[in-house]
Amino acid sequence: MDKRIKIIKYNNVVKTVSSDYIEEKYKRKSKYMSNNFIEGDRRYRLVILNTAANAIAEHIQWGNMRTDENRLEQGGAIIGYHYYDKARDFYYSEAVMAIPAYLAEGSRTFLNISDFAWIDVYNRIDAYNRENEANCSIIGWYHTHPNDLEVFMSSTDRETQEAQFYHELSYALVLNPHRKNWKSYRGKDSVSCQAVILTDGLSAFNQHLVLEDLYKE
Ligand SMILES: [Zn+2]
Numbered sequence: 001m002d003k004r005i006k007i008i009k010y011n012n013v014v015k016t017v018s019s020d021y022i023e024e025k026y027k028r029k030s031k032y033m034s035n036n037f038i039e040g041d042r043r044y045r046l047v048i049l050n051t052a053a054n055a056i057a058e059h060i061q062w063g064n065m066r067t068d069e070n071r072l073e074q075g076g077a078i079i080g081y082h083y084y085d086k087a088r089d090f091y092y093s094e095a096v097m098a099i100p101a102y103l104a105e106g107s108r109t110f111l112n113i114s115d116f117a118w119i120d121v122y123n124r125i126d127a128y129n130r131e132n133e134a135n136c137s138i139i140g141w142y143h144t145h146p147n148d149l150e151v152f153m154s155s156t157d158r159e160t161q162e163a164q165f166y167h168e169l170s171y172a173l174v175l176n177p178h179r180k181n182w183k184s185y186r187g188k189d190s191v192s193c194q195a196v197i198l199t200d201g202l203s204a205f206n207q208h209l210v211l212e213d214l215y216k217e
Pocket of ligand 1: 153
């Protein structure tokens with residue numbers, strides 16, 4: 001990803017909430033865990049709502065074998081909110097929607113999201129917030145490693161993360177739509193992070209659905 005510009009749509013406001021609030025929001029819902037979930041620091045969790053997961057799945061054609069578009073790297077922004085459960089000392093970042101960077105240029109091994117492509121993303125974030133009376137800001141980014149590529153943070157990805165997504169609550173998702181692998185990373189050092197997709201029944205992602213209890217780890 002292009003490192004020249006700073007992400008200007010950050011809003012790292014963290015809302016402190018009760019454990020009950022978190023429980024009400026996330027518990028007893030089906031969850032689909034990232035492939036590196038077990039390696040992640042349990043104090044931080046990226047919770048991806050089905051709306052965001054489906055937007056990503058549609059953009060990258062999750063599970064569809066090598067369409068013209070998804071053979072090349074694709075990516076975009078994830079937007080949402082941050083919550084802090086003070087009693088348990090856990091952070092939850094909630095991905096509400098994903099905004100594809102349609103104007104980014106992808107190759108089989110590289111993705112360049114230019115300033116121009118980011119401005120288009122910002123405009124669509126503004127439009128999303130207006131239309132939904134929301135106040136979402138960028139909480140991270142996603143991109144694909146298509147075809148037979150492994151899912152990991154490459155040295156370029158790590159540089160991008162450090163330059164633009166260096167906040168401790170900034171996330172990166174790397175997904176392979178063909179192998180159906182996805183992993184999540186957090187903060188300036190791109191450490192493995194616990195991420196779950198909250199599915200309400202049918203989701204483009206939930207073919208390997210795993211039931212999991214937020215508090216039984
Ligand atoms: Zn990458």
